[in-house]
Amino acid sequence: MTAALFASAGPLAATSLAAAPTATTGTTTSITDTRATLNATVNPGGEETSYSFQYGTTTDYGRQTRLTSAGNGTTDRPVNVDVDELTPGTEYHARIVASNGTDTRTGADVTFRTTGTPPAPAPKPIATTGSAVTSISGATVNGTVNPQGRATTYYFQFGETAAYGNQTAPQSAGAGTTPVSxxxxxSGLRTDTTYHYRLVAIGPGDAIATGEDRTLATGGAGSTILSFFGQTAFTDQNGVGGVFLGCFGAVSCRGDMTLERSGKVVGERKGYTIRQNFGGIVHITLNDLGKRLLRQRGNMSVRTTVLNANGQRVTGVTKLIRYSTNGLKG
Structure with missing residues (x-):
């Protein structure tokens, strides 16, 4: 019994040691016209920790090295990475970012200047961060990039703080002169969590543009509940009616709604939005079949299906009542 108690104390002791990491940006070394070595010190705080360096020509940085494990020790560990494709004669900013399950920490900003003669300035692309569509553990983030006539790549940075710490794979935005979507x-996001994200566009000659920081919130089991109160819906002379929906929880409800009778669609609503902890009428317009049936009957029951973006589906029966005959005659 004594041995068993002693064995169980190990994991408990290790867990109690877990803490946020510490991250200290070091001095940049081995600087040439186009290369440099970024240095830092990371203490994982007793929990599995990953780190990356952010760097760029401003304190928006814009570039980020790949995530690398710093282990789960409790002492300072020196880390470094070589970066290339830098622009000669240019001042750069850099910092270390370390993350574990407890928190994300950033080191102080440091600057260094590459050797050589700087090139003539080139037009920078324009990056605009757009909206996001979320699910329980993922999201699709959007934006626009104007390459300004030069071959441009883009990616999104994201993370639980404005330090980000993660990025998507770079993709081509072309070389046009107008904004492209x-x-x-x-994927793999934590449920019930707020994330920061922004769009980054990179043109030739290290011309970097960053979009504004925006946030999204993932859903989760029980975090947001879509409710349906649409037992009765009055419909006007143009076949426009409304179904009352409620959205209870941490994130807004977004999705589509369909009305059916005898297996045939009589009305659809694409892209409704109800903000979190709110409710209201979601309007829907009947199609030609729906208008014809309502014109013939005066009222009719339809099966209402409401889909939420996080995968929730709510169905029920709504009784449509025509309250005006204008426009539905003949």
């Missing part, structure tokens, strides 16, 4: 899918 871009998007990326984020």
């Amino acid at each position: 871009v998007s990326a899918a984020l």
